[in-house]
Amino acid sequence: MPVESMPVAIAGQFALAALLISIILALARLVKGPAAADRIVALDLISILIVAFLAAYSIYAGETSFLDVAIGYALIAFLGTAALARFLMRSALKKSENREKLENMRHYE
Amino acid sequence: MNEIITAVLLVLGSLFSFVAALGMLRLPDTVIRMHAATKAGTLGAGLILIGEAFFYAELGITLRALAAITFLLLTAPVAAHLIGRAAYFSNVKLWHKTWIDQLAERYKTGGYFDPDHK
Numbered sequence: 001m002p003v004e005s006m007p008v009a010i011a012g013q014f015a016l017a018a019l020l021i022s023i024i025l026a027l028a029r030l031v032k033g034p035a036a037a038d039r040i041v042a043l044d045l046i047s048i049l050i051v052a053f054l055a056a057y058s059i060y061a062g063e064t065s066f067l068d069v070a071i072g073y074a075l076i077a078f079l080g081t082a083a084l085a086r087f088l089m090r091s092a093l094k095k096s097e098n099r100e101k102l103e104n105m106r107h108y109e
Numbered sequence: 110m111n112e113i114i115t116a117v118l119l120v121l122g123s124l125f126s127f128v129a130a131l132g133m134l135r136l137p138d139t140v141i142r143m144h145a146a147t148k149a150g151t152l153g154a155g156l157i158l159i160g161e162a163f164f165y166a167e168l169g170i171t172l173r174a175l176a177a178i179t180f181l182l183l184t185a186p187v188a189a190h191l192i193g194r195a196a197y198f199s200n201v202k203l204w205h206k207t208w209i210d211q212l213a214e215r216y217k218t219g220g221y222f223d224p225d226h227k
Contacts, residue, residue: 007113007116008164044189067173086195091199
């Protein structure tokens with residue numbers, strides 16, 4: 001059920017629409033790539049946008065429990081981004097041509 | 110009064126998020142795109158969360174919104190750092206106008222990490 005107050009309802013509808021369009025734009029970058037790092041950056045932005053969407057929806061719907069969902073989602077999204085970045089780092093270090101150049105930084109692996 | 114503040118913060122936050130997504134689509138390379146995603150995205154989400162704190166004006170909601178903002182502010186730079194380092198070492202293509210590569214001095218490579226990909 002939307003909130004009674006008129007300005008918040010209008011601004012909430014605007015914000016939800018703008019955030020949906022933003023998520024679609026970020027999805028376009030996720031599809032386009034071209035490198036794996038681009039996709040990880042796009043996923044990171046999408047997760048931040050979803051946190052913003054959940055917060056805006058919890059104002060618009062008058063349902064405070066969505067705020068807890070937003071906090072939990074932010075936690076999981078950070079873990080996902082960190083795991084993907086580590087995966088990319090490891091696969092970059094495994095390449096043979098990089099290995100020679102990186103002999104002095106084995107502690108990063 | 111709180112409703113007006115909430116409405117303004119909602120509109121501002123969603124506009125910043127939109128600018129972040131637009132930058133994600135339009136900016137030329139990975140590292141520059143990270144700049145849009147991390148800063149404008151965090152600011153947009155933070156403004157909307159502050160708006161929520163103003164709208165409900167309860168202690169519990171305000172504390173939870175502040176916790177979410179603090180968490181976003183703590184994790185966004187860490188995630189950006191991890192992605193940026195991984196992107197550098199996986200040889201993403203840099204924009205043709207990029208001319209500073211300070212990591213090259215640290216790792217004693219000539220110019221960009223792998224000159225073959227330039």
